[in-house]
Amino acid sequence: MAMAEFSQGTAFIPLDCRIDLDATFACGQAFRWRPDGPDAWVGVAGRHRARIAAVDGGITVTPCDEAFYEGFWRHYLDLDGDYAAWEQELACDDVLAPMAACCGGLRLLNQPIWECLISFLLSSNNNVKRISGIVERLCTAYGEDMGGYFAFPTADALCAAGEAGVAGVAACGAGYRAAYVVRTAQAVAGGFDLGSLPLMGYEAAKNELMQLHGVGEKVADCVLLFSCGYREAFPVDVWVQRAMGIHFSDAGTTAKAIRSFAHGRFGKLAGLAQQIMFHFERTRKNPPGPSGTSALSN
DNA sequence: ACCCAGGGTGACG
DNA sequence: CGTCACCATGGG
Numbered sequence: 001m002a003m004a005e006f007s008q009g010t011a012f013i014p015l016d017c018r019i020d021l022d023a024t025f026a027c028g029q030a031f032r033w034r035p036d037g038p039d040a041w042v043g044v045a046g047r048h049r050a051r052i053a054a055v056d057g058g059i060t061v062t063p064c065d066e067a068f069y070e071g072f073w074r075h076y077l078d079l080d081g082d083y084a085a086w087e088q089e090l091a092c093d094d095v096l097a098p099m100a101a102c103c104g105g106l107r108l109l110n111q112p113i114w115e116c117l118i119s120f121l122l123s124s125n126n127n128v129k130r131i132s133g134i135v136e137r138l139c140t141a142y143g144e145d146m147g148g149y150f151a152f153p154t155a156d157a158l159c160a161a162g163e164a165g166v167a168g169v170a171a172c173g174a175g176y177r178a179a180y181v182v183r184t185a186q187a188v189a190g191g192f193d194l195g196s197l198p199l200m201g202y203e204a205a206k207n208e209l210m211q212l213h214g215v216g217e218k219v220a221d222c223v224l225l226f227s228c229g230y231r232e233a234f235p236v237d238v239w240v241q242r243a244m245g246i247h248f249s250d251a252g253t254t255a256k257a258i259r260s261f262a263h264g265r266f267g268k269l270a271g272l273a274q275q276i277m278f279h280f281e282r283t284r285k286n287p288p289g290p291s292g293t294s295a296l297s298n
Numbered sequence: 299a300c301c302c303a304g305g306g307t308g309a310c311g
Numbered sequence: 312c313g314t315c316a317c318c319a320t321g322g323g
Contacts, residue, residue: 128304214306219305282304
């Protein structure tokens, strides 16, 4: 990759491969990004807000100096990932090829683990739009006021919400998942080490995450894929399960069988394939889903 | 009023 | 080990 350039508080990062910001930020892997004009998005990650825009030959990040780029956004945006090669490999799969062509430029993020974990604790039996609303209200209620926006709440802040505060988290719209959030916050504040997850290997990290109340296989896979860099993780939700049933008749029907099939077929690219399928299934015009024609209606 | 949503838990075989 | 009711909430 060519060297990033910095001027006037903006970073310009040249890319040798197309990046699709719409797909990347609207595909349900992160919940605090909002469109801000054509080919541009504004969002908050952890305690940092930035505007990211697609420009000729790359992207710009504002505000962002060199230290900030090296220390945060480079990793967050997975800018060292070889997406050109990965997409070329997926294009060799006759089923994934048309989807990858449609969703080319989708990138998997490396989010702060804590934020990703809490966000996906809220995801069970829920939908992307509502998860986004809950996350934003959690930040407003419990996050640090950064002047114009709110940081994602710390584990200590959500613990202070505390016992009676389960009701406070529930009041943000979390419903029965409020207990998951507070118990996990207590575990993390009490020493549960999220930082070691990217170092211990996929299986060990998954087992570790599933010790937390409210974390099953699917939520664990989302955290491992979207914040720990385990690109072989293959989260199976109702959309992916439906898409696999449509496109892979021999993949089986249970989540376990589907994960196994995906690992065999896609290997280390399973996670990227999964996210492309998820986004493709949710955004195409006439999904053969249970109801209706507008997949993103809720 | 009914179904759905990036599911997990606990009870019961 | 697998299955299943239940969970709180808002939009279609």
